[in-house]
Amino acid sequence: MGKPTGFLEYPRETAPEREPQARLEDWHEFRLPLAPDKLxxxxxxxxxxxxxxxxxxxxxxxxxxGCPLHNLIPEWNDLVYRDLWRQALDRLHRTNDFPEFTGRVCPAPCEASCVLAIGDPAVAIKNIEYAITERGWENGWIVPLPPRVRTGKNVAVIGSGPAGLAAALQLNRAGHSVTVYERDDRPGGLLMYGIPNMKLEKEGVLLRRIELLEAEGIRFMLKTEVGKDVAAERLYREYDAIVVAIGAGKARDLVVRGRELPGIHFALEYLTAATRTLLDGVPETITARGKDVVVIGGGDTGTDCVATALRQGCRSVVQLEILPHPPQQRAPENPWPEWPKVYAADYGQKEAAERFSADPRRYGRTAIAFLPDAGGTLASVVCAEVGWQEKKPGVLVPGPIPGSETTLPAQLVLLALGFVGPEQELLDTLGVARTASGTISGENDRFATSIPAVFAAGDCRRGQSLVVWAISEGRRAAQECDAFLMGKPETL
Incomplete structure (x- = not known):
């Protein structure tokens, strides 16, 4: 520890952001670096x-x-204080394969559980992580690390999201030959098409890491869907092991009157279309331009939809949150080190407030119907206040309060209600056992499935979660897969 009295002397400072009005004119990242002396x-x-x-x-x-990757946070905080950036990067890479991703998109549960946060603002851990990895890239410290010796074992990784990439990296560095199968035209999974560019740049951040993985020897098979373009039987025949990391892409729907009207889209469908327009220069297939937009659902995805709609030039935007307005400070039933359920405005809400002079969120409300105009096109959303009833002890169920209905104009509705599990077609093809919720089951402490030599990692195994959990699962699944391939003792 470099400065015992540092937490008494220095206030919390986080990285500045570009002015909302200026950043709404482009798709570049909205955060700016924090000065080295501040770091x-x-x-x-x-x-x-x-x-x-x-x-x-x-x-x-x-x-x-706390951090699911078990990052050695106090150690690299101290190394940054002592201006030992290269050593800090080495410490960071011991536990996190992709700190440039988590330093941008992780909600930082590490900061929520920082001991300093019991009575004062937490250490700006996320900003320090971001700065360490960016300095590593700028100084050429992050270079390909291909294995010195190959084992002769071949592994297929299905899915190139954060869990798949982490599994591929670890297995490749263990000396196995790794092929990643991705059905989209670019690798990255949700990192590519589910998180917009202003939060995670594709060319300068995501694809530079992909190029590094390729330089280390990982092979990417794009536009290749297992079960359609390549048979599962072929994978079983040609590979010594398989890691399934397909995420949880089955979106939660909202089945109410008028759901079939054109103009109602799942959030991921919308965000994917926006990213394709940006990267490929193709016309917008789903656009908010000149429209009244209603985003149903909160969380990061809802925020990303708000921010994307603003950049496309929406006429208005409203975000419906089913939960009540959170308090300004932790409630007694939400003590440290739990995640703080407190009011906060993310980048999308700040931008909407700048453009329309108000937070776009409407708390404690849900949509109960979608209404068309005379031509059969989506015209408005009927929403109502939400009440919570205890159906059984400890279980509250939401429902609309009669007489509280209001109507919002809407020509575009985006459903950001989360995901209910992995798509089932591939899992049917592979023949792996599943839980009642549709996630992959098996020896979950060892990331094994019901099929020998097949492992699972990420959201397809644990359900919808954070990028940082996905990276952690990918690393641990690779560890178990490597132990299986090499006949090692169990590692966990």
Whole structure:
């Protein structure tokens, strides 16, 4: 620990953001770097707490508390304070294969469980992580690390999202020959098409990592859907092991009157179309331009839809949140180190407030019908206030409150209601056993499935979760797969 009194001397400072009005004119990242001297001060705020919770990586009340990757946060905070950036990068890479991703898109459960956050603002861990990895890229410290010796074993990874990429990287560095199968035209999964460019740039950030993985020897088979373009039987025949990392792409729907009207889309469909337009220069297939937009659902995906609609030039945007307005400070039933359920405005809400002078969110409301105009086109959304009833002890169920209905104009509705599990067609083809919710089941502590030599990682195994959980699962599944291939003792 570099400065025992740092947390008493320096306030929390986070990376500045580009002005909302200016960044709405383009699709570039909205965050700016924090100055090196400020970063060193933030590193100095790490308080030698004795029992750090920031890298605990556990679930409390169903939410992440601490880093699921178990990042060695106090160590690289101290190294940054002492201006030892290369050593900080080495420490960061010991646990995190893709800190340039998590430093941008992770909600930072590490900061929520920072011991300093019990009574003061947390250490700016996410900003320090971002700065370490970007300095590594700028100085040429991040280079291909192909294995010195190949094992002769071949592994197929199905899916190139964060879990698949992490599994591929670890298995390749263990010496196995890895082929990643991706049905889209570009690798990255949700990193490519589910997270918009202003939060994670594709050319300068995501694809530079993909190019590095290719330089290390990983092979990407794009536009190749297992079960259609290549038979599962072929994979079983040609590979010594398979890692399934297809995510949880089955979106939760909202089945209410008028759902079939044109102009109602799942959030991922919309975000994918926007990214394709940006990268390929093709015309917008789903656009908010000149329209009243209603986003149904909160969370990161809802925010991304708001921000994308603003950049496309929407006429208005409203975001419906089923939960009530959160408090400004932790409630007694939401103690540290749980994830704080407090009010906060993310980048999309800040941008909407700048353009329309109000937070776009309407709390405690849900859509109960979609209405057409005379021509049969989507024209409005009927929404109602939400009440919560206890159907059985400890289980509250939401429902519309009669008489609370209001109508919002809408020519575009985006459903950002999360995901209910992986798409089932591939899992049927592979023949793996599943849980009642449709996720892959098996020896979950070992990431094995019901099929020998087939492993699973990420959202297809644990259900919808964070990018940081997906990377963690990919690493651990690779560890178990490697132990299987090499006949090693069990590793967990």
């Amino acid at each position: 060193r001060q933030q590193g100095a705020r790490c308080m030698d707490c004795g029992t750090p919770f920031c890298h605990s990586g556990i679930l409390l009340s169903g939410m992440a508390s």
